[in-house]
Amino acid sequence: MARVDFANPRMPDGSQPRSQLMTLNMGPQHPSTHGVLRLKLLLDGEIVVDVEPVLGYLHRGSEKIAEGMHWIKFIPLTDRMDYLSAMNNNHGYVMAVEKLLGGPEEQVVSERAEHLRIFAAELNRLSNHLFWMGTFMLDIGAITPLFYALREREEILGFMEELCGARLTFNYMRFGGVKYDLPQDPTYLDRVQAFLDRMPAQVAQYQRLLKTNDIIVSRLVGTGPLTREQALAWGITGPMLRATGVAHDIRKAAPYSIYKSLNFDVPTTTQSDCYGRLQLRWAEMIESVKILDQVVDRLRNRDLDGLHLNPDYAGGKILRVKAKGEAYVRTEHPKGEYGVHVIGEGKQNPVRVHVRAPSFANLQALPIMARGQKIADLIATLGSIDIVLGDVDR
Amino acid sequence: MGLTAWTDSLLQRAGWDAPHWTDLLIASLVGSVIMFTVVLSTGGLFTFAFRRIFARMGQRPGPNRVGPGGILQFLADGAKLITKEDVRPAKVDRLAWTAALYVAVVFTVLAWAPLPWGEGVWFANVGTGILLLLAMGAIAPLAEIMAGWGSNNKYSLYGGVRAAALDVSYEIPMLFAVAAVILLVGSLSTNDIVLSQAGVWFIVPQIVGFVIFFITALAKAGLVPTDLAESESELVAGYTTEYSGMRFGMFFVVIFSNVFFVGALATMLYLGGWQAPLGQTFPILASFLGPATGVFWFAVKSLLMSFVVFWVWSTLPRVRVDQYLNMAWRVLLPISILNFVGTAVVVRLFQTGVL
Numbered sequence: 001m002a003r004v005d006f007a008n009p010r011m012p013d014g015s016q017p018r019s020q021l022m023t024l025n026m027g028p029q030h031p032s033t034h035g036v037l038r039l040k041l042l043l044d045g046e047i048v049v050d051v052e053p054v055l056g057y058l059h060r061g062s063e064k065i066a067e068g069m070h071w072i073k074f075i076p077l078t079d080r081m082d083y084l085s086a087m088n089n090n091h092g093y094v095m096a097v098e099k100l101l102g103g104p105e106e107q108v109v110s111e112r113a114e115h116l117r118i119f120a121a122e123l124n125r126l127s128n129h130l131f132w133m134g135t136f137m138l139d140i141g142a143i144t145p146l147f148y149a150l151r152e153r154e155e156i157l158g159f160m161e162e163l164c165g166a167r168l169t170f171n172y173m174r175f176g177g178v179k180y181d182l183p184q185d186p187t188y189l190d191r192v193q194a195f196l197d198r199m200p201a202q203v204a205q206y207q208r209l210l211k212t213n214d215i216i217v218s219r220l221v222g223t224g225p226l227t228r229e230q231a232l233a234w235g236i237t238g239p240m241l242r243a244t245g246v247a248h249d250i251r252k253a254a255p256y257s258i259y260k261s262l263n264f265d266v267p268t269t270t271q272s273d274c275y276g277r278l279q280l281r282w283a284e285m286i287e288s289v290k291i292l293d294q295v296v297d298r299l300r301n302r303d304l305d306g307l308h309l310n311p312d313y314a315g316g317k318i319l320r321v322k323a324k325g326e327a328y329v330r331t332e333h334p335k336g337e338y339g340v341h342v343i344g345e346g347k348q349n350p351v352r353v354h355v356r357a358p359s360f361a362n363l364q365a366l367p368i369m370a371r372g373q374k375i376a377d378l379i380a381t382l383g384s385i386d387i388v389l390g391d392v393d394r
Numbered sequence: 395m396g397l398t399a400w401t402d403s404l405l406q407r408a409g410w411d412a413p414h415w416t417d418l419l420i421a422s423l424v425g426s427v428i429m430f431t432v433v434l435s436t437g438g439l440f441t442f443a444f445r446r447i448f449a450r451m452g453q454r455p456g457p458n459r460v461g462p463g464g465i466l467q468f469l470a471d472g473a474k475l476i477t478k479e480d481v482r483p484a485k486v487d488r489l490a491w492t493a494a495l496y497v498a499v500v501f502t503v504l505a506w507a508p509l510p511w512g513e514g515v516w517f518a519n520v521g522t523g524i525l526l527l528l529a530m531g532a533i534a535p536l537a538e539i540m541a542g543w544g545s546n547n548k549y550s551l552y553g554g555v556r557a558a559a560l561d562v563s564y565e566i567p568m569l570f571a572v573a574a575v576i577l578l579v580g581s582l583s584t585n586d587i588v589l590s591q592a593g594v595w596f597i598v599p600q601i602v603g604f605v606i607f608f609i610t611a612l613a614k615a616g617l618v619p620t621d622l623a624e625s626e627s628e629l630v631a632g633y634t635t636e637y638s639g640m641r642f643g644m645f646f647v648v649i650f651s652n653v654f655f656v657g658a659l660a661t662m663l664y665l666g667g668w669q670a671p672l673g674q675t676f677p678i679l680a681s682f683l684g685p686a687t688g689v690f691w692f693a694v695k696s697l698l699m700s701f702v703v704f705w706v707w708s709t710l711p712r713v714r715v716d717q718y719l720n721m722a723w724r725v726l727l728p729i730s731i732l733n734f735v736g737t738a739v740v741v742r743l744f745q746t747g748v749l
Contacts, residue, residue, distance in 0.1 A: 024548050024549075031627055137711065140627070140711040141618065141625065141710075141711040141712025142711035143452070144448075144451050144452045144708045147452030148452075148453075151453060213710070213711070215710055215711050216711055218713070218714070218717055219711060219714060219717075375628055375629075376625070376715065379627055379628050
């Protein structure tokens with residue numbers, strides 16, 4: 001990320017500024033920086049000349065902490081990285097450790113457990129996108145959409161609570177499976193299915209309310225543009241990349257878990273601005289519902305093999321014996337590509353855990369998107385990236 | 395009868411045998427106290443109303459614990475704000491920072507003076523009432539500029555500068571819209587404006603003016619979608635950033651009393667003021683309410699308009715400042731001038747008997 005030369009400022013086109021520019025430190029205490037992000041702004045009136053994101057205010061050293069604790073004890077800490085999509089964090093980490101433990105031909109995770117994982121992960125993707133939509137609307141000044149989004153998210157959290165007992169930091173996945181099988185309640189999947197049946201209509205409601213609103217259109221269209229080349233050069237992933245027209249989704253590009261057997265599309269758009277990203281995430285919600293429909297159908301009607309947790313991997317012994325070498329796994333997180341790199345030496349602690357956080361990588365694009373725009377656009381652009389500071393700083 | 399004249403006559407009736415100036419002084423004091431109480435408690439109650447309406451729009455219950463239906467919530471909030479520490483940041487421009495609050499409160503309250511609440515019910519009977527009202531309203535944004543400059547905070551400064559930019563852009567279309575109404579009435583007295591709507595409310599001939607007035611009045615009062623001076627998602631709290639405790643509370647109350655003020659102004663100018671709809675008299679209602687019938691209708695219409703303001707507030711996102719300025723100068727201003735000229739021509743044609 002290029003540093004901004006505050007002592008000798010230049011306009012976005014490289015020319016000398018005509019008037020004295022103002023430096024403004026937006027954050028770390030600011031209502032719209034989604035946590036404790038600090039933006040050093042160089043402003044010419046309302047126009048953002050340059051931005052420099054300053055990170056680290058929520059740095060908890062998670063990756064270092066991992067080195068001092070048992071492999072399995074790090075799972076709850078992954079919950080706390082991107083706390084809005086904890087299931088997806090869990091999934092990436094346990095997959096990385098499983099790759100370390102077992103060879104590719106070895107059946108570590110049963111089919112049933114894989115379905116439970118995707119069930120949880122896709123529900124979480126839905127809830128992440130819902131919350132993103134609400135907070136994004138908050139950023140451009142509309143408060144009520146948040147509550148419409150939270151209405152559906154609450155239901156999802158209710159399902160999650162029944163599944164694993166927690167509503168935010170789930171700590172659900174384990175090496176070799178998941179912690180709990182489906183709830184005892186026989187109506188559970190029926191209720192989930194009823195919710196899924198309703199969800200497309202709810203998305204249609206958001207679209208009806210937000211898509212053609214004049215103020216929303218004038219605020220979002222053309223705001224925070226990002227070209228395909230820029231996105232690829234900066235390593236942008238997830239909805240931000242797909243909004244530039246690149247149909248890159250790890251679930252399709254390098255299918256993991258059971259995604260190969262599921263039927264879904266990767267929505268893309270070429271309208272790479274805040275408006276396009278909003279549309280794209282709506283389309284992704286619909287796709288998640290499609291995936292969930294299939295997974296729920298299989299969980300109900302098919303006799304899926306295996307236990308929800310492979311007992312061979314549940315204990316700590318196998319980790320001490322087999323957790324040797326390196327493994328890198330990438331998964332499609334709601335915010336982008338989520339990579340986990342683990343190194344073990346056959347002890348009960350990892351030697352190194354590194355997380356490639358999508359929020360962190362995507363945040364890099366903020367300066368190139370926001371330069372030359374208005375302050376209000378900067379806020380909208382930042383919102384459209386979908387960052388969680390827990391994920392940026394870790 | 396104005397408030398001062400009324401208290402004056404009460405004192406005389408009670409046998410108060412003082413010289414006229416003491417009489418007037420006491421009457422003015424009592425009048426001001428009543429006026430401040432009405433305006434500020436309206437603002438306070440509206441914070442509660444807002445939170446309830448806002449909550450219902452977002453499918454939540456809203457504050458419903460303090461008092462019946464939660465209606466005393468605003469007192470609890472006020473008590474909290476009053477007991478908070480009054481922080482004055484070390485490097486503020488002391489005069490501007492302190493005075494901003496008083497300017498905001500005093501001129502907001504003064505603008506209410508010529509509002510006709512009923513037939514002959516107002517705080518002050520002023521012949522040029524609408525002018526006074528608009529003039530007082532025009533001073534109020536000065537407080538935002540003072541607070542913005544005096545706070546020695548960049549967010550506040552941005553808020554203040556935005557307030558200034560907004561002020562010059564909405565004021566002109568608004569005045570043209572109101573001037574068209576004045577042309578129709580032929581008088582500057584607020585009472586005459588209401589009386590001349592006995593047949594048809596001005597919203598019918600002045601629908602364009604009404605829309606312009608409503609848009610600009612929202613900006614004037616600093617309300618969503620044009621709360622650009624405060625815009626909390628961009629400027630933290632805009633010009634109120636450096637105020638805490640009851641100082642912040644007073645700015646808050648001023649904003650919410652402005653909601654009612656916008657509603658009341660729209661009622662007075664376009665919706666027939668204190669007159670019953672469609673020229674009806676509703677004798678049963680009148681027999682219940684007696685002389686308060688006018689106040690009843692005025693309050694009902696103003697509250698309905700205030701509800702519309704809250705509705706807009708909870709529905710719309712915020713416009714961008716340059717987009718609003720563009721709209722004000724390139725759309726609202728030409729339309730409001732056309733509306734004004736058109737009204738003038740039509741009125742003139744009526745006067746000369748052509749129509």
